[in-house]
Amino acid sequence: MDRRELADFLRIRRERIAPADVGLPAGPRRRTPGLRREEVAQLAYISTEYYTRLEQARAPRPSREVLAQVVRALRLSDAERDHLHHLAGTPPGPPPGPSREVRQSIVDLLHRLPQAAAIVISAFYEVIAWNDLAAALMEDFSALSRRDRNLVRRSFLGPHPQGRRLYGVSDGEEFARSSVQRLRAASARYPDHPELTALVAELLDGSEAFARMWATHEVTVRPTLCKTFDHPLVGPVTVNCDVLDIADRDQHVVIYTATPGSPSEEALRLLSVVGTQRLDVPG
Structure with a gap:
């Protein structure tokens, strides 16, 4: 002390x-x-x-x-x-839980990126903020419950069409693995958080693939630099992936951009016009 x-x-x-x-x-x-x-x-x-x-x-x-x-x-x-x-000579205990509140400046940033699809995810992989292009590329998150906006749950437990990964992403297996690794690390930071405990229990009970990955205790996440979305309206959209850490809130901003002059840039431009008005095909 x-x-x-x-x-x-x-x-x-x-x-x-x-x-x-x-x-x-x-x-x-x-x-x-x-x-x-x-x-x-x-x-x-x-x-x-x-x-x-x-x-x-x-x-x-x-x-x-x-x-x-x-x-x-x-x-x-x-x-x-x-x-x-x-x-005081009394090391602090584990933090009570991650914040789900997104700073207004971050929300404003998302909407100032009209040519990029951007989302904010929590430490538990819930999508907690997004811009219009992200809703058009992935799905209309505003129409989903909190439960259904959790990308780990959606990846392992669905729903998505037979034979298709969530949003038809090319790196579905790698995304699933990295999400488990991040969730495993979060469980060490928030060991007694009831929401995380319930999520992990549900995934262990409902997915053999999740259970196998969880049992490895891997926590090292390799960055994904590029991925392709198989979109039901505009076809394949290849994007660069950049992740920005919001360390004080244990959140991540994920930004998807297409290479200038590429067919994928044109596809994103079309999606920005079409929006979510016809996106009634499950991703």
């Missing part, structure tokens, strides 16, 4: 929170920036004396419960939460 660093960190974070941020009046006699120590203690449901000793580097090591209450009171980010735990 680094008492001095912990004390400084708590003081600085306390001073940056305005009383109005937590529903407290500023008052005419407030002399200190941010919150008072007694106010943080009240918000954290701990004694003012104990919190004061923490800021004076005189307190014993706080418990995980106390740290969790201080995190909430000081409105710390996930990175600040982890830092607080390390300063």
